[in-house]
Amino acid sequence: MSTPSSLRRTIASATLVAVGALASCEGDPRPYGNHDLALLTSYAAKEMCSCVFVMKKDEPFCLRFTRANPNIRTVRVNYEGRFVDAFAALAWGARARFISQREGCRLEQ
Amino acid sequence: MSLRTKITLAAIVAMIPTTASAQSACPAGVTYPDATWPSRAQEVATQRAAEIAALEQFAFTLTGEDEERRGVRTDSVVIVHRGAIIYERYARSWTAEQPHYAWSVTKSVMNVLAGIAVARGYLTIDDSICRWMPFLPMDRCAIRVRNALEFSTGLDWRETYENASNQESSVLAMLYGEGRSDAARFVATHPFRDAPGTTYMYSSGDSNILSRAVERAYAAGGEDADYPWRRLFEPLGITSATLERDATGTIIGSSWWYATPKDMARFGYFLLRDGCWRDGRILPERWVSDSTAVNPAIRMRRLDADADDVQGRQFWLNKPIPEQNVTTPWMGVPEDAFAARGHWGQSITVIPSRDLVIVRTADDRQTGAFNFARFVSLAMEVAR
Numbered sequence: 299m300s301t302p303s304s305l306r307r308t309i310a311s312a313t314l315v316a317v318g319a320l321a322s323c324e325g326d327p328r329p330y331g332n333h334d335l336a337l338l339t340s341y342a343a344k345e346m347c348s349c350v351f352v353m354k355k356d357e358p359f360c361l362r363f364t365r366a367n368p369n370i371r372t373v374r375v376n377y378e379g380r381f382v383d384a385f386a387a388l389a390w391g392a393r394a395r396f397i398s399q400r401e402g403c404r405l406e407q
Numbered sequence: 408m409s410l411r412t413k414i415t416l417a418a419i420v421a422m423i424p425t426t427a428s429a430q431s432a433c434p435a436g437v438t439y440p441d442a443t444w445p446s447r448a449q450e451v452a453t454q455r456a457a458e459i460a461a462l463e464q465f466a467f468t469l470t471g472e473d474e475e476r477r478g479v480r481t482d483s484v485v486i487v488h489r490g491a492i493i494y495e496r497y498a499r500s501w502t503a504e505q506p507h508y509a510w511s512v513t514k515s516v517m518n519v520l521a522g523i524a525v526a527r528g529y530l531t532i533d534d535s536i537c538r539w540m541p542f543l544p545m546d547r548c549a550i551r552v553r554n555a556l557e558f559s560t561g562l563d564w565r566e567t568y569e570n571a572s573n574q575e576s577s578v579l580a581m582l583y584g585e586g587r588s589d590a591a592r593f594v595a596t597h598p599f600r601d602a603p604g605t606t607y608m609y610s611s612g613d614s615n616i617l618s619r620a621v622e623r624a625y626a627a628g629g630e631d632a633d634y635p636w637r638r639l640f641e642p643l644g645i646t647s648a649t650l651e652r653d654a655t656g657t658i659i660g661s662s663w664w665y666a667t668p669k670d671m672a673r674f675g676y677f678l679l680r681d682g683c684w685r686d687g688r689i690l691p692e693r694w695v696s697d698s699t700a701v702n703p704a705i706r707m708r709r710l711d712a713d714a715d716d717v718q719g720r721q722f723w724l725n726k727p728i729p730e731q732n733v734t735t736p737w738m739g740v741p742e743d744a745f746a747a748r749g750h751w752g753q754s755i756t757v758i759p760s761r762d763l764v765i766v767r768t769a770d771d772r773q774t775g776a777f778n779f780a781r782f783v784s785l786a787m788e789v790a791r
Contacts, residue, residue, distance in 0.1 A: 329574070330574055330575075330576075330577070330579075330580040330584055330585060331580075331584065331585045332573050332574055332576070332579060332580050332583075332584040332585070334573050336583075336584065337573050337579055337583045337584055340583035340584070340587065341579075341582075341583045344582075344583065348508070348649075348651065348663075348665070352506060352649050352651075352665050353505055353506055353507065353508065353665060354504075354505050354506075355500070355505065359500060362473065362474060363770070365474075366569065367569070399649060400633070400636065400648070400649060400650070401649070401650070401651065401652055402649040402650070402651035402652075402663065402665065403651060404651065404652060404653070404654065405583070405587055405654075407588055407654060
C-alpha cells in the first residue's frame, strides 16, 4: 500500500515520464539528452585539453578561448597527468585526456 | 511509393558492389616543397607593399577588447604562389609552430582520405554504408558512401552550433553529448528526413559516417589507425597533424583536425596539384575535379538556404547552380576556386587558374563580421 509521500513520488515520476514522452513525439525537435551543463563541461574539458596539449597555447589564452555561455564552469589542467577536468554547479563534470600528439585529446566516459 | 519502400529498395540496390579506380599522369613542370617551403616573401613584400597593406588592414585589424570577441580575428595567413610562400603572418599570440584547430576543414581531409582508399582499392563511393557499419538496420543500407560525401544521406540532422538551442543541435549532441562515444552510430541511427541522394543538407554527421566507412575500409585493407599519416601526411611532409577520435577510435572527420598553417598549405598545394606529390599520383584521376563539381543532390534540392553554401564533396565551391538560381557566391574570385572551410573563419582556398593556395586561421566569433570573398580577392592581389 502506498504512503502519501510515496504516492506523491509516483505521481511526480509518472508526470515526468508523460512529459518526456510528449517531448519526444515525432515532428518535435529531436529530443537530445543534452543537458546544458553536461554539454558545457564536456566542451570545456575537451577544448581546453586540445588548446593546452595539442595547440600548445597557455592556460590564460585557453580559458578565454573556451569561454562559453553561461560562463559558470571551473577548469583544472593537470599537466603531469595530461588531462583536464571541468566542473559546473557541483553536480556536473567531465574529463578529457591527452592521448598523443597524433590522437590529441579524448573525452572520458 | 512510400518513403520507407523507396529506401528499402534503394538499400537492396546499394548492397551490390561496384568498383572504381584509375591512374594518370601528374602535372608536369611543377615543384613540391621539401621539409620547408621555399619562400619569396621578402621579394614580394617589396614588390607588393600596397597590396599587402590592404590585405593586412582588412584581415589583421582588431575590433574592441579580446573578450568581446567582435569583428575579424585572424590568427594567421599563409599564401603560396607557384610553389613558394609569398606571404605569411601570425597574430593574436599564434606562432608558425603551433597547430591550429581547423573545425570543418577536417571534412576536406576526410574526402582526401576517402579518395586514397578508393585509389588503393579499399573502398568505392557506391558502397553501402552497411558494408562498413554492419550493425545498422536494413533501411540504413540505402545510404552509400557517395551520399555521405555529398551531404545527401537524407538523415534528419540539425547543423546548428553554439548560437542556437543546445537541445536541438545535432552537432553538439554528437561532439559533446550523447553521441560523443560513437559519433558514426549516433548519426546513422537518426530518422530519415528524405530518401538518400534526393536532397542536400550540410551535415557534420554525414562526415562522420564517411569517417567510419573510411576507417573500416583501411582496416579491411590491413592498415592500422596510423593510415592518415602513412598515406597522406607523411608523403606530403605534414609533421604537425593531429586527428582526434571518439571512444571507438573513429576520427571525428567533421571537426577535429589540427595542423600548422604551413602544413595546411601543403594540403591545399596537394589539391592544387590534382592529388599528386613528388613521387606521383596519390589520389585517383578526376578525384579532385569530381569533388569540386557541384554535387548532384544540391542540384536536385537543397535544404540549406545560405546562398554561400555551394558544395561539391566536402569542399566549398565558387560555382553557380542555375537550377537553383544561385550565382557564384564569391564575388571577384575565379570560378575554379574551391575551399576547405571551417567554423570561426578557417579556410584553405585553392585557385588553380592562379596557381595559388591561401590559408587563413582565425577565431571569428561574430557572425557576418568576416567577408570571405573580400579576403580572397585581397590575397589574390598580393599574388598578382
